[in-house]
Amino acid sequence: MSLTITTLTIRQFLRSRSIYVVLGISLLASVLAIIVQATPGEMSIRDLRAIFANDLYQDLIAATLLPLATLVLSTAAFGDEIEDRSLQYLTLKPIGRFRIVFEKLLAVIVVMVPIVWLGIAVTWAIVAFGNVDALRDLLWPALASSLVAIVGFGSLFMLLSMVMQRALLAGIFYVFVWETALSRFLPGIRAISIRHYTQSLFARLVDDRRIDVPQLSAQSTVIVTTVAICVICVILATWRLRSMSLE
Numbered sequence: 380m381s382l383t384i385t386t387l388t389i390r391q392f393l394r395s396r397s398i399y400v401v402l403g404i405s406l407l408a409s410v411l412a413i414i415v416q417a418t419p420g421e422m423s424i425r426d427l428r429a430i431f432a433n434d435l436y437q438d439l440i441a442a443t444l445l446p447l448a449t450l451v452l453s454t455a456a457f458g459d460e461i462e463d464r465s466l467q468y469l470t471l472k473p474i475g476r477f478r479i480v481f482e483k484l485l486a487v488i489v490v491m492v493p494i495v496w497l498g499i500a501v502t503w504a505i506v507a508f509g510n511v512d513a514l515r516d517l518l519w520p521a522l523a524s525s526l527v528a529i530v531g532f533g534s535l536f537m538l539l540s541m542v543m544q545r546a547l548l549a550g551i552f553y554v555f556v557w558e559t560a561l562s563r564f565l566p567g568i569r570a571i572s573i574r575h576y577t578q579s580l581f582a583r584l585v586d587d588r589r590i591d592v593p594q595l596s597a598q599s600t601v602i603v604t605t606v607a608i609c610v611i612c613v614i615l616a617t618w619r620l621r622s623m624s625l626e
Contacts, residue, residue, distance in 0.1 A: 384478070385485045392486065392490050393490075397452055397455045398494075401448045401452050405495055406501065407444055408435050409501040409502045411435065424510055424513045424514075427507070427510060427514060431506040431514060432587070432589075436521050441577045445525060445577070446550075449487070452490060454547050455540075456540070457483060480617045484537055487537065495529060520581050523584060525577070527601060530605055530608075531576070532573055534612035534613060558574040575592070576596055576601045576605060578592045579595050579597075579598075580601045583598045
């Protein structure tokens with residue numbers, strides 16, 4: 380199958396300023412990692428593992444930076460074309476609405492993954508400097524679990540950009556109120572929190588009792604729920620694209 384829309388959307392991303400915003404957000408944790416390493420005094424291996432796993436990855440990257448970076452790019456997938464009214468020309472082509480939505484989401488994932496992984500890898504390398512073997516087991520679980528956030532938030536925010544004009548502001552509100560604040564204190568919300576599933580998969584893959592996630596979800600639950608969120612959002616986005624007035 381030719382992925383023409385995916386290719387064009389990737390080119391659109393790479394030519395826009397959004398890509399630099401996403402890159403900057405993804406590398407923000409590495410700046411804090413530099414500050415940690417510049418702190419006087421030698422830290423133990425246990426402290427370094429806790430800093431990367433709990434403070435930098437779970438509390439900063441997974442909870443805030445990953446959803447924000449994904450928000451910027453996924454809302455631009457359809458948002459820019461809706462705003463400049465060029466989406467109607469795309470829908471006039473003999474291409475199914477589902478395929479348009481799917482390829483747009485695929486473009487978001489293809490662009491997001493290397494940028495997010497770069498940010499995580501740089502942050503890990505800074506924290507693990509001089510202690511690579513002791514922190515080696517934390518890197519790949521962070522990379523793998525970040526896919527949950529990219530796919531989950533990417534599909535959700537892309538749908539959001541198709542149902543409201545202020546999708547970026549609504550997404551920021553969602554990240555800081557629902558995912559960051561409420562899901563930490565209300566147990567019921569954790570069951571439908573993409574952040575919680577990202578952190579749960581990380582903790583499951585690392586298998587370190589010092590990495591604590593309240594109401595830890597099973598690995599199978601994380602995968603099934605993420606796929607379900609993606610499928611539901613793609614179906615709703617397809618329905619929305621079919622019912623939109625593009626005049």
